[in-house]
Amino acid sequence: MSAALLRLEALDIVAGGAWLLEGISLEVVEGSTVALVGGPGAGKSLIVDLVLGLASPRAGTVRLDGRNITALPPLARQRSGIRAAFAEPPVFPGLTIREHLALAVAGGRLRARALSRLAEYLPELEGRLDQPVGSQGAAVLRLVDLARAMLGMPRILLIDDLFPALGAERAGELVRSLARDGYTLLLADRYGEAVLDHADHGYVLAQGTIVAEGAPATLRADPRLLATCAGDSSAWAEIPA
The missing domain is CATH 3.40.50.300 (P-loop containing nucleotide triphosphate hydrolases)
Structure with a gap:
């Protein structure tokens, strides 16, 4: 074992x-x-x-x-x-999604490759990166917070x-994708x-x-x-x- x-x-x-x-x-x-x-x-x-x-x-x-x-x-x-995506995610409403995610990256620089990889898991964020975090709905805020956690390269x-935030179907699809790619998850x-x-x-x-x-x-x-x-x-x- x-x-x-x-x-x-x-x-x-x-x-x-x-x-x-x-x-x-x-x-x-x-x-x-x-x-x-x-x-x-x-x-x-x-x-x-x-x-x-x-x-x-x-x-x-x-x-x-x-x-x-x-x-x-x-x-x-x-x-x-150790990284986490929270039930009540901490957000900075005045920042754009891109700026918010940059806070999770050393040096504050979001590389195109990292964003492209995130888009494979979280296509809902495409086209929203330059929108204010504060203008997003609850489900998108959860995805932004998950993206932040993923950018930290978690073990x-x-x-x-x-699942309550995204619905069972979308949450299940996302969990399957993460598990398939080797993420270790505690849900x-x-x-x-x-x-x-x-x-x-x-x-x-x-x-x-x-x-x-x-x-x-x-x-x-x-x-x-x-x-x-x-x-x-x-x-x-x-x-x-």
């Missing part, structure tokens, strides 16, 4: 006496697509923040290629190849709630069934705890999945023997 590129080991987050995440352990093998699915408030985005170094655990370890990066600051993690790309999403269709392995999250993991087909076949992703955190309260 291949070694994990990213491994989370028994991670806890406690705030104000409340457990936001408890005992989170998961791994992502290089070149694979892993789905982390759950309902609103389950803790998916918080796990993304943990990997990025934007949140600090009370206990547990984050490893990249076997190296303990738990104490590594966010910028150092970016330089190590692992974390994508938060892509945190509430569209459980649709995301698992494109994953090599899956985890189900409820109330800050991983309640199930395994082969995507097995998870999709479980009737509790839909209830959990709809926000019923008690659906997996009793795990069958």
Whole structure:
């Protein structure tokens, strides 16, 4: 079995006496697509923040290629190849899309080859590069943010709630293209069934705890999945023997 590129080991987050995440352990093998699915408030985005170094655990370890990066600051993690596309992307409305993307590139120079490559994945951005970011709709903003993350040449790309933003068909097409070209992906999403269709392995999250993991087909076949992703955190309260 291949070694994990990213491994989370028994991670806890406690705030104000409340457990936001408890005992989170998961791994992502290089070149694979892993789905982390759950309902609103389950803790998916918080796990993304943990990997990025934007949140600090009370206990547990984050490893990249076997190296303990738990104490590594966010910028150092970016330089190590961890990139993310966010559910609520940070944007600068006064910039054009081209200027916005240039912020992700060393020296601020966008090369034609890089733009051409992006266009293969994100044709929706063609013809929009010189339009203001602030004039774009929500779906295009998600694509701009994904393009920014891709320009960082990620070793692992974390994508938060892509399927609700783009629709299952377009998001699935995009994920297939990225996976085909060797991207390592961690998809945190509430569209459980649709995301698992494109994953090599899956985890189900409820109330800050991983309640199930395994082969995507097995998870999709479980009737509790839909209830959990709809926000019923008690659906997996009793795990069958």
